[in-house]
Amino acid sequence: MRVAIFDRVEPSTFSRLPLRLVETCSRRAAVVMLVLTIPVVVAIGVYSIELLMQTAFRPAVRTLVAARPAIALEAMAGIAFWIYLLALPLKRLINRLSVSRTVEIDEGTVRVIEQDYFRTRSWIATLASFEGVTHHVRASLSGTRHELILVHPDREKSVLLSIAAQLPRSEVERVTSLLGQKEIPPSSLYRFNGRWPRVAVPALRDPAHA
Known part of the structure; x- marks a missing residue:
């Protein structure tokens, strides 16, 4: 954490x-941010759903999806990612309350x-x-x-x-x-020590000894 x-x-x-x-x-700050964020997230979500519904019922779009089903999967993956982006800040703000x-x-x-x-x-x-x-x-x-x-x-x-x-x-x-x-410098906080696996790099052979 x-x-x-x-x-x-x-x-x-x-x-x-x-x-x-x-x-x-500070719960007060978290509540204020939550009150400000929820209307924005809801407005974006409603607008996205309306746009999706309008697009989905267009004949040209349905014909394209029937011909290329992969497009529908890509669209669903994009929607899921968009929902994740909207829900993530809300989850973090709710966490701050507790x-x-x-x-x-x-x-x-x-x-x-x-x-x-x-x-x-x-x-x-x-x-x-x-x-x-x-x-x-x-x-x-x-x-x-x-x-x-x-x-x-x-x-x-x-x-x-x-x-x-x-x-x-x-x-x-x-x-x-x-x-x-x-005492160590503040830059130590931003080092990624131990977070990435070490990669062994093989030594290059000297052409003279090849």
């Missing part, structure tokens, strides 16, 4: 291990429980498997926020530690020391 979807971390600060963090989303993440960190282990309307997922990782802590500045329509993130090679397992309007250097150093982690 990506850290970007969360905009609240409680407690906002911590001073010792073990610690327990609860990450959630999504939460509970994080427990001790001297050597990170335990996480992720919940939303559709599923509950839990996982455990050793603290040593994380790459470090980064100070990340995220800009959005609502403003700029400073984040402390415990970065894992698998981006889905990176953990949001705190959110603030400003993060002094002393706070970054305090958290890295507490967790026994090094």
